[in-house]
Amino acid sequence: MEQKIPYKIYLSEEELPKQWYNVRADMKIKPAPLLNPATNQPVTLEELSQIFCTELAKQELDNDNAYITIPEEIQNFYKMYRPAPLVRAYFLEKALGTPAKIYYKFEGNNTSGSHKLNSSIAQAYYAKKQGLKGVTTETGAGQWGTALAMACSYFDLDCKVFMVKCSYEQKPFRREVMRTYGANVTPSPSETTEVGRKILEEFPGTSGSLGCAISEAVECAVTNEGYRYVLGSVLSQVLLHQSIIGLETMTACDKYGIQPDIIIGCAGGGSNLGGLISPFMGRKLRGEADYQFIAVEPASCPSLTRGKYVYDFCDTGKVCPLSKMYTLGSGFIPSPNHAGGLRYHGMSSVLSELYDEGLMEARSVEQTAVFEAATKFARIEGTLPAPESSHAIRVAIDEALKCKETGEEKTILFGLTGTGYFDMVAYQKFNDNLMSDYIPTDEELAKGFANLPNV
Amino acid sequence: MEQKIPYKIYLSEEELPKQWYNVRADMKIKPAPLLNPATNQPVTLEELSQIFCTELAKQELDNDNAYITIPEEIQNFYKMYRPAPLVRAYFLEKALGTPAKIYYKFEGNNTSGSHKLNSSIAQAYYAKKQGLKGVTTETGAGQWGTALAMACSYFDLDCKVFMVKCSYEQKPFRREVMRTYGANVTPSPSETTEVGRKILEEFPGTSGSLGCAISEAVECAVTNEGYRYVLGSVLSQVLLHQSIIGLETMTACDKYGIQPDIIIGCAGGGSNLGGLISPFMGRKLRGEADYQFIAVEPASCPSLTRGKYVYDFCDTGKVCPLSKMYTLGSGFIPSPNHAGGLRYHGMSSVLSELYDEGLMEARSVEQTAVFEAATKFARIEGTLPAPESSHAIRVAIDEALKCKETGEEKTILFGLTGTGYFDMVAYQKFNDNLMSDYIPTDEELAKGFANLPNV
Numbered sequence: 001m002e003q004k005i006p007y008k009i010y011l012s013e014e015e016l017p018k019q020w021y022n023v024r025a026d027m028k029i030k031p032a033p034l035l036n037p038a039t040n041q042p043v044t045l046e047e048l049s050q051i052f053c054t055e056l057a058k059q060e061l062d063n064d065n066a067y068i069t070i071p072e073e074i075q076n077f078y079k080m081y082r083p084a085p086l087v088r089a090y091f092l093e094k095a096l097g098t099p100a101k102i103y104y105k106f107e108g109n110n111t112s113g114s115h116k117l118n119s120s121i122a123q124a125y126y127a128k129k130q131g132l133k134g135v136t137t138e139t140g141a142g143q144w145g146t147a148l149a150m151a152c153s154y155f156d157l158d159c160k161v162f163m164v165k166c167s168y169e170q171k172p173f174r175r176e177v178m179r180t181y182g183a184n185v186t187p188s189p190s191e192t193t194e195v196g197r198k199i200l201e202e203f204p205g206t207s208g209s210l211g212c213a214i215s216e217a218v219e220c221a222v223t224n225e226g227y228r229y230v231l232g233s234v235l236s237q238v239l240l241h242q243s244i245i246g247l248e249t250m251t252a253c254d255k256y257g258i259q260p261d262i263i264i265g266c267a268g269g270g271s272n273l274g275g276l277i278s279p280f281m282g283r284k285l286r287g288e289a290d291y292q293f294i295a296v297e298p299a300s301c302p303s304l305t306r307g308k309y310v311y312d313f314c315d316t317g318k319v320c321p322l323s324k325m326y327t328l329g330s331g332f333i334p335s336p337n338h339a340g341g342l343r344y345h346g347m348s349s350v351l352s353e354l355y356d357e358g359l360m361e362a363r364s365v366e367q368t369a370v371f372e373a374a375t376k377f378a379r380i381e382g383t384l385p386a387p388e389s390s391h392a393i394r395v396a397i398d399e400a401l402k403c404k405e406t407g408e409e410k411t412i413l414f415g416l417t418g419t420g421y422f423d424m425v426a427y428q429k430f431n432d433n434l435m436s437d438y439i440p441t442d443e444e445l446a447k448g449f450a451n452l453p454n455v
Numbered sequence: 456m457e458q459k460i461p462y463k464i465y466l467s468e469e470e471l472p473k474q475w476y477n478v479r480a481d482m483k484i485k486p487a488p489l490l491n492p493a494t495n496q497p498v499t500l501e502e503l504s505q506i507f508c509t510e511l512a513k514q515e516l517d518n519d520n521a522y523i524t525i526p527e528e529i530q531n532f533y534k535m536y537r538p539a540p541l542v543r544a545y546f547l548e549k550a551l552g553t554p555a556k557i558y559y560k561f562e563g564n565n566t567s568g569s570h571k572l573n574s575s576i577a578q579a580y581y582a583k584k585q586g587l588k589g590v591t592t593e594t595g596a597g598q599w600g601t602a603l604a605m606a607c608s609y610f611d612l613d614c615k616v617f618m619v620k621c622s623y624e625q626k627p628f629r630r631e632v633m634r635t636y637g638a639n640v641t642p643s644p645s646e647t648t649e650v651g652r653k654i655l656e657e658f659p660g661t662s663g664s665l666g667c668a669i670s671e672a673v674e675c676a677v678t679n680e681g682y683r684y685v686l687g688s689v690l691s692q693v694l695l696h697q698s699i700i701g702l703e704t705m706t707a708c709d710k711y712g713i714q715p716d717i718i719i720g721c722a723g724g725g726s727n728l729g730g731l732i733s734p735f736m737g738r739k740l741r742g743e744a745d746y747q748f749i750a751v752e753p754a755s756c757p758s759l760t761r762g763k764y765v766y767d768f769c770d771t772g773k774v775c776p777l778s779k780m781y782t783l784g785s786g787f788i789p790s791p792n793h794a795g796g797l798r799y800h801g802m803s804s805v806l807s808e809l810y811d812e813g814l815m816e817a818r819s820v821e822q823t824a825v826f827e828a829a830t831k832f833a834r835i836e837g838t839l840p841a842p843e844s845s846h847a848i849r850v851a852i853d854e855a856l857k858c859k860e861t862g863e864e865k866t867i868l869f870g871l872t873g874t875g876y877f878d879m880v881a882y883q884k885f886n887d888n889l890m891s892d893y894i895p896t897d898e899e900l901a902k903g904f905a906n907l908p909n910v
Contacts (some may be wrong), residue, residue, distance in 0.1 A: 007534040010465045079462040080546070080837045091535070109564050111839045111874070153834040173628075173879035177839060179886045180830055375635055379608040382535045384566040384632060419566070421876045424628035431634050 008085040009252045016083055017247040018070055020240045022059075023278040024350060025066035026285040029357060031236065031349035032324035034060070035311060040455055043321045051218060051320070052237075053228050055126040059237040066282070068240065070122075077121045077154060078244065081110035086252040087381075087416075093400070095380045100403035102396060103258065104416040105249045105276060106383070111177070114386065114418030115272050116147035116232050119241035123230040124151035133226035134158025138188065138213030140167055141341050142174030143386075143418060144232030149183035160227075162188040162216045166207035174422050188213035195219050195317040209333045210344055215317025233269025234314065234323070234348050242275025245415065250279045253413075260291060260413040262399055266391035267295040267304065267362070268341060270348030276415040281354065293360040294399075295351065296391040298370070299439045300338040303328050303347045304355055304362035306445060311455035312346055322455060325352040329448030335438040339426035340367045340387035345448070365394045366437040371430040373397050374420065386418040387426055463540040464707045471538055472702040473525055475695050477514075478733040479805060480521035481740040484812060486691065486804035487779035489515070490766060495910055498776045505677060506684050506775070507692075510581040514692040521737070523695065525577075532576045532609060533699065536565035541707040542836075542871075548855070550835045555858035557851060558713065559871040560704045560731060561838070566632070569841065569873030570727050571602035571687050574696035578685040579606035588681035589613025593643065593668030595622055596796050597629030598841075598873060599687030604638035615682075617643040617671045621662035621791075629877050643668035650674050650772040664788045665799055670772025688724025689769065689778070689803050697730020700870065705734045708868075715746060715868040717854055721846035722750040722759065722817070723796060725803030731870040736809065748815040749854075750806065751846040753825070754894045755793040758783050758802045759810055759817035761900060766910035767801055777910060780807040784903030790893040794881035795822045795842035800903070820849045821892040826885040828852050829875065841873040842881055 024030060033042040048057035059068065070078075089102040107115035127135050134157050139145030145161040152159035161183050168175055168187035175185050188208050189196040193216040199206065206212075214231070221229035232238065253260065263280055265273030273295050283289040295304055303326045313330035314320040327346040334343045347355075354360045367387075374390035376397070377383070385393060396414040403410050420427065429435045479485055488497035503512035514523065525533075544557040562570035582590050589612050594600030600616040607614035616638050623630060623642035630640050643663045644651040650670040654661065661667075669686070676684035687693065708715065718735055720728030728750050738744040750759055758781045768785035769775040782801040789798045802810075809815045822842075829845035831852070832838070840848060851869040858865050875882065884890045 006468045013461045111837060176879040176883045180833055180882050378635055424631040427635050428631045
């Protein structure tokens with residue numbers, strides 16, 4: 001007999017995961033190794049330790065250990081804002097008139113407004129433990145930058161954030177939150193780095209891009225004694241830290257006998273999706289259970305659904321290791337019309353491999369449909385979702401409506417990665433009927449592919 | 456033996472309160488009745504029902520029933536965002552080096568960003584039940600307007616919000632959240648009401664005030680068929696609904712053997728403070744326990760600490776019933792320099808009476824000290840607090856530091872009413888060292904007192 005499922009499931013502190021789960025350990029085909037861009041050879045721990053903290057570099061290269069103990073100080077910090085609730089979307093189910101059961105894991109109950117804090121605190125911890133002075137990073141919308149600022153403030157580390165210039169100007173409040181947590185925020189491209197000056201010279205007046213901000217942050221880390229670079233998505237170490245999302249979700253599901261049929265997550269670089277699905281994917285890989293996984297990306301930045309699975313640069317300045325991933329080319333920048341985040345040109349190498357093997361599906365959705373779902377969700381479930389998260393909401397609603405047609409009582413689980421409180425410019429556009437859709441043509445995508453490296 | 460207290464205490468759904476608590480029932484001296492401004496006689500249920508929904512008018516006048524059942528639909532809505540966690544501020548205690556134990560009840564985990572949703576959903580419910588088309592209200596910073604927009608969206612009621620003009624212009628994002636929930640937002644004073652036109656004529660270019668927006672909202676309600684006015688603070692019915700805060704807190708405290716010595720809340724109109732302390736005050740009034748209650752208000756709007764306890768108008772247009780309360784006069788507007796909310800000229804009549812009887816203390820604090828506490832709290836406890844809430848943080852920290860001096864192991868409980876995500880203009884001012892303090896002179900206060908009604 002099915003138990004009565006509470007509206008929100010909060011695990012107790014004792015039930016919180018004490019280890020992260022590394023899905024790579026259960027993958028039969030491992031993600032392709034990162035390559036040194038100078039030699040095209042697999043990057044070594046030593047080389048990677050120039051960019052990342054040593055412990056994080058180890059995690060990045062670790063394809064073998066399935067479980068990695070979460071250091072106690074990180075577990076303590078997690079208690080500040082975790083457990084994140086697993087919510088039964090009773091109100092949404094009723095409003096849709098669907099026989100499907102809908103659940104979402106809500107990661108927005110913290111000041112970064114998203115799941116990003118799960119990895120930033122881990123990365124700051126290892127930096128502190130290594131005796132570093134500080135870390136550098138890039139941020140677009142600002143969720144990652146905020147999360148890192150919070151983590152650095154906690155460990156008393158210096159935090160240098162390169163913020164994509166258009167976001168820096170359009171999102172002064174995000175910038176101010178970072179400053180409140182003591183971070184140093186620079187609009188990118190800037191005059192403070194060589195790569196920034198080069199880009200400014202080549203493209204005067206550019207409003208910046210994530211790839212460009214990454215290059216500046218990496219240069220800043222490697223040229224400043226006692227600094228390392230940290231990144232909020234794409235990397236395998238980030239997926240490892242974010243597995244806390246999936247582990248909590250799985251514990252809650254097991255506790256209440258919830259068996260998801262479909263698991264849906266939005267995908268930019270893959271941090272949330274990878275974190276949410278990892279432990280479930282582990283079960284699938286080990287043959288213990290089966291799930292339908294769906295990655296949802298914007299039609300205007302369709303790396304999985306229209307990209308190529310090849311080695312590519314992770315950044316515009318081409319200073320980072322090469323990664324084999326689904327990519328649109330490191331020069332690809334989504335149309336300025338695109339308001340919904342998830343604008344990175346590539347995808348986590350772990351997720352890329354899983355997708356390539358057919359273990360996960362991908363769908364692309366247009367932004368007006370995404371904001372329509374977002375507004376519906378806000379009004380019915382109360383929480384104003386981040387545009388990024390709303391990609392997953394869109395597909396969850398679509399799947400629930402399919403169940404309404406077929407009468408199937410599927411259990412749908414999706415990741416609600418965060419809140420949209422700092423995205424009201426985009427919502428305003430939608431409220432004023434000024435939002436439109438843009439799907440890049442094959443010719444436009446071909447331009448991005450033209451600059452792929454020869455590996 | 457003391458139990459191990461989790462970092463966050465979440466009650467289960469079964470433990471959630473099913474009744475609100477009405478502290479007036481336990482008060483030996485009842486708050487003075489509202490008066491009809493035309494006759495100076497106590498307002499009748501019939502008169503009050505012209506402004507408020509009938510059921511809410513009954514609650515407003517009910518000094519006798521200690522417990523009022525929460526309708527099931529409201530209990531269900533509460534499950535969307537409640538229980539609110541009672542958090543043990545372990546990190547703050549450690550950072551302060553205090554022997555005190557600090558707890559806070561955090562009401563910010565919902566899209567309104569504050570406790571305001573507790574009453575807005577109740578008021579919208581009764582409006583819907585009465586078959587109304589919609590409700591009108593005023594909002595300053597926007598938390599109440601957002602909360603009401605969310606509640607009206609849930610019950611499919613029309614929602615007309617008069618937003619103080621300076622906030623409307625300075626907080627476009629708050630406005631946009633309300634619009635996303637389907638509310639109609641008008642900057643106040645406006646040309647849409649008689650009182651608005653009158654005020655605009657008298658003070659062309661005024662940036663508005665809460666008292667003026669109230670007058671417009673009331674006029675809009677009484678001149679539109681099928682509309683009633685609702686208010687987010689000051690009223691006794693609001694304190695009743697907000698008692699959910701205190702009831703949850705008390706249940707959690709009792710469950711874990713936590714015995715607060717000091718209970719602290721910020722006070723503008725009194726909604727949060729009244730809600731938090733009500734059940735504890737009930738115990739004190741019944742002689743079952745004793746607590747030190749501290750209301751914290753801004754030094755720039757010091758209704759309790761420097762106001763008079765007399766009958767006054769609740770609004771600038773003088774259309775509302777008269778209320779006996781601590782007041783600075785209905786014409787009092789805090790210095791434009793004041794950034795921290797809590798700007799209402801009066802105080803809940805319930806809290807005013809309790810304060811007058813010496814059952815509760817009050818302190819006023821200056822805003823730079825408030826933002827200093829806010830920033831400290833954000834960095835140590837993770838959550839970026841609302842400026843309003845930070846008044847309580849300031850005094851909680853002060854009390855904890857006193858304990859450090861004396862060695863007393865007091866248990867300090869405060870209300871963290873909400874988050875500051877829409878208050879980054881104020882934070883920026885503080886971050887840039889551009890914030891200053893302003894304490895009104897006795898002469899300035901005398902001007903406000905000069906316009907008190909003769910009752």
